[in-house]
Amino acid sequence: MERWNAQCAAGTDDNFGRELFLVPLDTPPYYAVGPMLPTFVNTHGGPKHDAAQRLLDADDRPIPSLYAIGECGSLWGPYDNSMGDITEFIVSGTNAARHALKETPWDAT
Known part of the structure; x- marks a missing residue:
């Protein structure tokens, strides 16, 4: 660092x-x-999620506090997007992180 x-x-x-x-990494x-x-090698499908990457229940x-990224509920659905998977991981992970950081932390102990 x-x-x-x-x-x-x-x-x-x-x-x-x-x-x-x-960009310096000076704030933990x-x-x-x-x-x-x-x-x-990839898979498609997985759980349904919204635009904030939050997993959705049956309703x-x-x-x-439950998010899905990448091929876990892919934005491409059943279609093969070829070598775009790494990009999807990065974009959906960043999107999920932005929304998760807005949540109130909870104590898992």
Whole structure:
């Protein structure tokens, strides 16, 4: 984190030569995703969700604090979107996170 933030302050990414989109990560909490590899294997279908990625119950009401992203309730439905899956994961995950962050935290203990 210190190295990345220093590179952002300097305006250059020494690792990959980027000069754009250098945004410091200086406000926790932080979340990460493990390595992702492009693949052609996918599934379609899954639970129904609304535009905020919230899972819906049998009466089409949002289930509190339960979200679906990517192919889990894909926006493409039964159609094969070829290699667009990674994009769908990123877009739907970002959308779900934006809505989830607006929720009041609850204690799961």
